[in-house]
Amino acid sequence: MTQQLGTPRRRDALSNRAAILRAAAAAFSERGRAVDVREIARCAGVGMGTLYRHFPSKDALIETLLAESYARWVEQARRSTRDRTSAWEALESFITDALTFQRRDRAVLENLAAATTDAAGLSVCRRLLRPLVEELVAAAHAERALRPGVRADDVLAVLAALGRLVELDAPADAVHRCLRIVLSGLRNGDGLEP
Amino acid sequence: MTQQLGTPRRRDALSNRAAILRAAAAAFSERGRAVDVREIARCAGVGMGTLYRHFPSKDALIETLLAESYARWVEQARRSTRDRTSAWEALESFITDALTFQRRDRAVLENLAAATTDAAGLSVCRRLLRPLVEELVAAAHAERALRPGVRADDVLAVLAALGRLVELDAPADAVHRCLRIVLSGLRNGDGLEP
DNA sequence: GACAAAGGGGAGCAGCTGTTCCGGTGTGGG
């Protein structure tokens, strides 16, 4: 993906590929998939032909960046989650951070939503995230901190739902208020209707 | 909106207008704003010129239908909300019904989300809904059934967030699970962190 | 029943999108 061993590429080809990835990362993370490929080529200082020789399609380019973004997110989440005093606190901080991550990268935001329901191949990315969520949910249940019956899919769905508010550019405090509501709904309160 | 007193329209004009509204309502409520105007004209058995003489733009056509949809929704919600034993039950049933309404009408779903944050003119429609939500929230607060600090805007934001799951065609039971989580988060549980 | 004028139809325009094609250019091995 980063280099080809059998056929060493030319220097300009490699630097162009890097420029494309840099420009695409900036554009997609700021405005999502809707960005015009022409703009990416222009920002990278490159022609359309160059872009399309390095990546067979716009989707392939997005997917490459998406894989990196998810990997970065999951790694960071694993790190900041490890040293929490309780499993509940870990889950809480994961969900909170997920929102700031979605705000920072609109492509991830859109993909996370799509992957929540679509069984399509996009889930290649989600498969990096899901195991982590399953761990966090299981640990929180072991602690009896989570409302009985809550599953990993519910947490992912909640992430997609709250992501909608981020996508709509809702003010940060409005998103935070909804986050509090959802978090308190996830917390085990015991004495509620079935 | 339905008739012009000063200038009595021709019979064919009126029936065409009705056919356009009928076809547009069916298409937009099923698939949202993304529907091609050509398809609406075709389904109405009408040409493009006809469509655009009756409505200055696609947006105007959507807005006309949206106003009707919101009015119908609010009226129905007011009716089914009136005879509830508690204010909490009323709010709960309103939010639940809101989801089935958004599932039935994708144009409303999309507009509700947009209106939640945009201060744009689209809010003409939301202005029908907001007073009702404010009433329900105030009544629930008077009953001490709502988590302290929850405002009408929070409920509207929650509606938009859950609507996202409907938009993604999430299975009905997945949406219902998130609904339960959110509802229990809205309910006053007293002993939670600030 | 005739004749303005309101109304209708749909091809065509302008603008956007992702993608392809091909003549020219720069690289780097010999």
Add this chain to the structure above:
DNA sequence: CCCACACCGGAACAGCTGCTCCCCTTTGTC
């Protein structure tokens, strides 16, 4: 230093969109 070939740029294509234009038809009045 030279030349083949990987590589580059961007004009052009195909397909979609909302919308307009203009010639023809229908309506209802006198």
